[in-house]
Amino acid sequence: MNKEKQNCQHKTSAVKLYFHYISVKIRCMMQYKKSFILTSLGQFLSSFNAFVGIFFLFRRFHSIAGYTYSDVLFCYSIVVMEFSLAECVARGFDSFSRIVRQGTFDRIMTRPRNEILQVLGDNFEPTRLSKMLQAIVIFGYGISRSGTDWDFIKVITVILTVICGTAVFCGIFLINASLCFFTMEGLEVINIFTDGAREYGQYPIDVYGKRMTRFCTFVIPYTLVQLYPLQFITGRSDNILFAFLPVAALLFLLPCYALWRFGVRKYKSAGS
Amino acid sequence: MSLLSIYNKWKKYISFFKLRFAMGLQYRTAAIAGIATQFVWGFMEIKVFYAFNTSDPDSFPMGFEQLASYIWMQQAFLALFMTWFMENEIFDSIMDGNICYELCRPIDIYNMWFARSVANRLSRALLRCAPILLVAFFLPEPYSMTLPPDVFTFILFIIAMILGMTVTAAMCMLVYMLSFFTVSPQGLRIIFSMTAEILQGIVIPIPFFPPGVQRIVELLPFASMENVPLRIYSGNISGGAAAKAMLMQMFWIIALIAAGKLIYRSASRKITVQGG
Amino acid sequence: MIVVKNIRKTYRVTKRNAGFSEAVKSFFKRDYETVTALDNISFSINDGETVGYIGPNGAGKSTTIKILSGILTPDSGECLVDGRIPWKNRIGHVARIGVVFGQRSQIWWDVPVVDSFELLKDIYSIPADIYSRNKNELTELLDLGEILRTPARQLSLGQRMRCELAASLLHSPDILFLDEPTIGLDAVSKIAVREFIVKLNRERKTTIILTTHDMQDIEAITKRVILIGKGKILLDGDISEISGKGDIDRTVAELYRSYEI
Numbered sequence: 001m002n003k004e005k006q007n008c009q010h011k012t013s014a015v016k017l018y019f020h021y022i023s024v025k026i027r028c029m030m031q032y033k034k035s036f037i038l039t040s041l042g043q044f045l046s047s048f049n050a051f052v053g054i055f056f057l058f059r060r061f062h063s064i065a066g067y068t069y070s071d072v073l074f075c076y077s078i079v080v081m082e083f084s085l086a087e088c089v090a091r092g093f094d095s096f097s098r099i100v101r102q103g104t105f106d107r108i109m110t111r112p113r114n115e116i117l118q119v120l121g122d123n124f125e126p127t128r129l130s131k132m133l134q135a136i137v138i139f140g141y142g143i144s145r146s147g148t149d150w151d152f153i154k155v156i157t158v159i160l161t162v163i164c165g166t167a168v169f170c171g172i173f174l175i176n177a178s179l180c181f182f183t184m185e186g187l188e189v190i191n192i193f194t195d196g197a198r199e200y201g202q203y204p205i206d207v208y209g210k211r212m213t214r215f216c217t218f219v220i221p222y223t224l225v226q227l228y229p230l231q232f233i234t235g236r237s238d239n240i241l242f243a244f245l246p247v248a249a250l251l252f253l254l255p256c257y258a259l260w261r262f263g264v265r266k267y268k269s270a271g272s
Numbered sequence: 273m274s275l276l277s278i279y280n281k282w283k284k285y286i287s288f289f290k291l292r293f294a295m296g297l298q299y300r301t302a303a304i305a306g307i308a309t310q311f312v313w314g315f316m317e318i319k320v321f322y323a324f325n326t327s328d329p330d331s332f333p334m335g336f337e338q339l340a341s342y343i344w345m346q347q348a349f350l351a352l353f354m355t356w357f358m359e360n361e362i363f364d365s366i367m368d369g370n371i372c373y374e375l376c377r378p379i380d381i382y383n384m385w386f387a388r389s390v391a392n393r394l395s396r397a398l399l400r401c402a403p404i405l406l407v408a409f410f411l412p413e414p415y416s417m418t419l420p421p422d423v424f425t426f427i428l429f430i431i432a433m434i435l436g437m438t439v440t441a442a443m444c445m446l447v448y449m450l451s452f453f454t455v456s457p458q459g460l461r462i463i464f465s466m467t468a469e470i471l472q473g474i475v476i477p478i479p480f481f482p483p484g485v486q487r488i489v490e491l492l493p494f495a496s497m498e499n500v501p502l503r504i505y506s507g508n509i510s511g512g513a514a515a516k517a518m519l520m521q522m523f524w525i526i527a528l529i530a531a532g533k534l535i536y537r538s539a540s541r542k543i544t545v546q547g548g
Numbered sequence: 549m550i551v552v553k554n555i556r557k558t559y560r561v562t563k564r565n566a567g568f569s570e571a572v573k574s575f576f577k578r579d580y581e582t583v584t585a586l587d588n589i590s591f592s593i594n595d596g597e598t599v600g601y602i603g604p605n606g607a608g609k610s611t612t613i614k615i616l617s618g619i620l621t622p623d624s625g626e627c628l629v630d631g632r633i634p635w636k637n638r639i640g641h642v643a644r645i646g647v648v649f650g651q652r653s654q655i656w657w658d659v660p661v662v663d664s665f666e667l668l669k670d671i672y673s674i675p676a677d678i679y680s681r682n683k684n685e686l687t688e689l690l691d692l693g694e695i696l697r698t699p700a701r702q703l704s705l706g707q708r709m710r711c712e713l714a715a716s717l718l719h720s721p722d723i724l725f726l727d728e729p730t731i732g733l734d735a736v737s738k739i740a741v742r743e744f745i746v747k748l749n750r751e752r753k754t755t756i757i758l759t760t761h762d763m764q765d766i767e768a769i770t771k772r773v774i775l776i777g778k779g780k781i782l783l784d785g786d787i788s789e790i791s792g793k794g795d796i797d798r799t800v801a802e803l804y805r806s807y808e809i
Contacts, residue, residue: 010673011673012669012670012671012673016670017670017671020666020667020670021667024656024659024663024664024667027658027659027663028656028657028658028659029658031658031659031699032658034456038456038458038459038462041459041462042458042459042462045462045463045466046466048466049466049469049470049475050475052470052475053470053475053476056476056480056481056482056485057324057476057480059482060328060331060333060480060482061324061327061328061331062327062328062331063327063328064320064323064324064327065323065326065327066327102652103649103652104652106614106619106649106652107649107652107654109617109618109619109638109642110617110618110619110642110645110647111642111671111672112639112640112642112643112671112672112673113639113671114639118671188302188305188306188309189305189308189309191309192308192309192312192313196309196312196313196316199313199316200316200320203320203323207319207320207323208316208319208320208323209319212319265621268619268620268621268635269620269621269623270559270560
């Protein structure tokens with residue numbers, strides 16, 4: 001056996017390690033095919049009821065605060081896409097209380113890698129992608145009913161919105177995970193901002209009034225990944241700024257990360 | 273049966289209820305957080321309907337203050353009617369076969385599970401309803417909750433609520449019993465809960481369904497859960513319509529319990545024959 | 549070289565009495581209690597030493613291990629492991645140590661063990677040549693052969709512990725922390741694990757720090773014992789001080805009694 005120092009060597013890149021984690025995770029899941037298929041199916045159906053609700057309401061009402069059926073479908077599908085992608089990527093944050101309680105976080109701390117990379121990689125959750133699939137179907141349905149003129153910038157806007165919206169939801173999951181360092185259980189309150197945002201983000205946020213819109217712009221930047229890009233895409237506004245506003249939502253990740261650092265420090269001083 | 277033996281029989285359910293209640297109290301932050309969550313959800317829900325009402329008031333099928341009361345009562349008593357709140361313990365014991373030990377004991381499993389799930393639902397609801405209702409009463413118009421029109425309505429509401437909870441519990445029992453016969457109890461549970469969520473009026477209240485759909489849905493057992501008590505409380509249905517709805521609830525209680533017991537009997541026969 | 553100087557560590561815990569009314573009361577007001585887990589602990593361990601760290605449950609053993617492995621930060625005191633402060637620069641520190649928690653697994657449950665090893669290779673950034681040499685050596689020494697291709701959940705406890713040991717040594721750490729490595733193992737596996745650790749220490753000069761309740765482990769593996777009780781070090785000396793006086797379990801039980809821990 002040897003004992004040479006490995007200080008001079010290169011570190012395996014974080015991206016490569018992340019994909020290695022995912023490949024192990026998928027191999028693990030394939031051991032339980034039936035459960036995998038059922039969970040995926042359940043996820044596919046899980047937000048179907050919300051769609052039925054919208055469908056029924058728009059048989060009765062013609063519009064809500066100036067928005068049409070297809071506008072709402074559009075909003076709904078974008079938010080579900082963002083949410084399900086975030087659940088898939090950041091499931092580790094979402095179930096972080098279990099990770100702390102079972103002592104898995106101690107194990108993570110004894111490995112020479114960034115904690116977030118390990119938590120995310122080790123808890124990748126591909127079953128959530130089936131919910132994404134459902135959202136894409138409804139997105140297509142919504143588009144087919146609306147008379148939107150698509151151009152290159154609008155396509156880019158949709159992609160940016162979904163990516164940055166996913167980041168916003170990941171940020172909220174990260175807050176929830178950080179709180180586990182303080183309460184052990186995580187807080188159900190966070191559901192307001194995750195499940196609640198998914199549920200109520202199906203309508204353009206200004207439906208909920210001015211104060212709510214302001215809160216969802218400056219405290220948690222939901223409007224930047226929902227309302228404003230929608231204004232641009234549906235042609236309600238031709239302010240090109242709205243097309244790239246989703247990128248500004250990424251700033252939200254900074255305070256989330258700061259809270260996480262603070263939580264890790266607390267964990268190191270208090271233990272589990 | 274003497275009074276004492278009835279008391280003894282119920283004592284264990286009461287102590288089970290107390291235990292659950294104490295357990296609920298222990299998770300203080302969780303309880304407060306849960307209440308806050310439900311409050312926000314109720315508020316957002318009302319906001320959506322408010323926006324619909326402003327955009328298209330002629331199509332609104334009920335008074336707005338009726339809707340507000342409906343939503344707040346729904347949030348406050350969520351635990352009584354949510355079909356997602358089923359007990360994993362029961363599913364597990366069915367799946368891993370531990371159920372045969374319970375079947376050997378000289379008690380009626382159907383009754384035991386029924387009482388347990390009622391105790392569970394009650395303790396959860398009681399823990400959470402008061403703060404939500406209290407705040408909901410003091411909200412500004414048009415979001416605030418209102419009192420029922422008269423005492424008689426309130427009494428009807430209480431009765432309908434008990435009936436509704438019983439229908440919910442009986443319905444869940446049916447799912448437990450059916451899961452003896454399915455390959456995937458979890459799959460059954462998901463499909464059932466999703467169906468119940470939309471058809472009992474949790475996603476949107478039944479009066480908001482398209483009229484044709486509404487007529488059919490009101491005949492289903494799902495409409496006998498939260499739909500009846502909440503609409504009686506808010507004054508959306510009264511008099512003959514209320515009486516009819518409550519009769520419907522009683523019918524479904526009898527039908528669902530009978531069906532559940534029937535399946536229970538054949539399930540226990542199946543288990544004793546196969547040996548689990 | 550591990551140097552620990554005047555380490556102190558306290559925890560705050562909630563307490564609640566039994567009973568329904570107490571549950572209601574604690575909903576509104578909670579009482580906290582401060583528990584001292586480590587009370588001015590000092591010791592030093594040289595490279596290549598084998599140390600048994602013993603004491604009753606709750607004495608502060610795992611708190612010490614957690615501090616040394618960079619998981620916990622002490623309230624006060626100094627600690628240097630090969631010149632590094634464990635809780636600062638965590639990543640640099642843990643790259644050079646190995647930790648085995650007997651009660652927790654570090655290999656992935658549902659994939660063949662070798663897949664876990666491959667992942668650890670990327671986690672620890674082990675160069676390919678060193679990885680394959682270490683893997684081959686460990687496979688031979690721990691007799692892992694066929695086991696490597698089996699998913700971990702299908703392994704017996706003894707087989708799994710051997711895999712755990714290999715997993716924590718792939719990156720050739722200088723120090724190995726073992727937290728109850730033989731718990732629940734049958735006699736054959738226990739002996740295999742002990743023999744392996746002794747050999748590891750002899751050939752690789754890996755520093756071994758072992759916490760356990762199994763005194764046979766201590767006797768077989770360590771040359772030095774540190775006894776901790778109620779957060780204080782009560783005894784630090786050669787294994788001969790407690791072994792060789794008849795039944796070692798009795799000797800230790802006697803020791804615990806004499807210190808009232």
